[in-house]
Amino acid sequence: MLLQLNGIGNQKIQYRDHSEINFDSLDHYVTLAKKSIAKFSNQFYQGLSAKMLKDEDAISSVANAIMMADWRWDENYQNEKGTKKTRYSYRNQCALWAIQTYITKDHKKDKKFKKKFYSLDHVVESDDDSTAHNFTQDEKMMSPDDILIQKEDKEELTKLIESLLSLDCLTPRQKDYIRLYYFESYTFEKIGQKYGITREAVRQGLNKAINMIKETVNV
Known part of the structure; x- marks a missing residue:
């Protein structure tokens, strides 16, 4: 037996x-x-x-x-x-x-996930691979167990970004940049159209917001 x-x-x-x-x-x-x-x-x-x-x-x-x-x-x-x-x-x-x-x-x-997904360095380089969804792998290439873990990871990433949006160091516009860029899949150009500024100005503004977050939370 x-x-x-x-x-x-x-x-x-x-x-x-x-x-x-x-x-x-x-x-x-x-x-x-x-x-x-x-x-x-x-x-x-x-x-x-x-x-x-x-x-x-x-x-x-x-x-x-x-x-x-x-x-x-x-x-x-x-x-x-x-x-x-x-x-x-x-x-x-x-x-x-x-x-x-x-x-x-x-x-x-959790530490491994944070090290992989909570890095903000590459966010402002281009419009590609910028959303919270795209930070994770293609589900077609993953096992069912990995998909479940990824869904939990996305929830953790969402909570993290929501907590960042509550920081007093950011202006309402900077928070909107982050919200649109991460959650609404807006490109720099589309955000620029909303605010009447250039794509490069949006990129620089988002970069400034990210740097302020790093200084505040020591990412």
């Missing part, structure tokens, strides 16, 4: 049948994982529980950890203080480790 749950990414953990271990059903481990996520996740930061419960890989990872706890738990083991750990407490401990691992991996993914 071979029990298996998928972990985060391509990770797969397999548990071979053991005559002295009675595993629960896979559905039961998934249920335990969801309960552990709901109970412990928000201790790290608010909203983590809801985020993980929407992520099947995260749930599987915690379920794997709980199964591993059942595999490793020894009712006769005593620590240095001579106390024993119950299977319930050991399950909780392993679930917490899995949640912490998820946070670490999610943080690394």
Whole structure:
């Protein structure tokens, strides 16, 4: 008999049948994982529980950890203080480790995304590839999992730009430049027509706005 749950990414953990271990059903481990996520996740930061419960890989990872706890738990083991750990407490401990691992991996993914997509250096060079949509890859060339990640990335990018538009350092016109250029797919020429100025003046104005943002938020 071979029990298996998928972990985060391509990770797969397999548990071979053991005559002295009675595993629960896979559905039961998934249920335990969801309960552990709901109970412990928000201790790290608010909203983590809801985020993980929407992520099947995260749930599987915690379920794997709980199964591993059942595999490793020894009712006769005593620590240095001579106390024993119950299977319930050991399950909780392993679930917490899995949640912490998820946070670490999610943080690394977020940092990688920010480094790739939150750079403002190239924005003012040309009208090509300028919108928030075009900052991400062509969905026709991507796997379904990558498409889901990209959609989350677009939402994060949208939130970032919206936060930039709230900065006091920008004039209403500069904010409009950014809004039109990122979200409305306006070209420099089209923005210039709206304000009665040249394409180059728009480019320089947007460049000035970006530089002010960099100075303010230290991008």
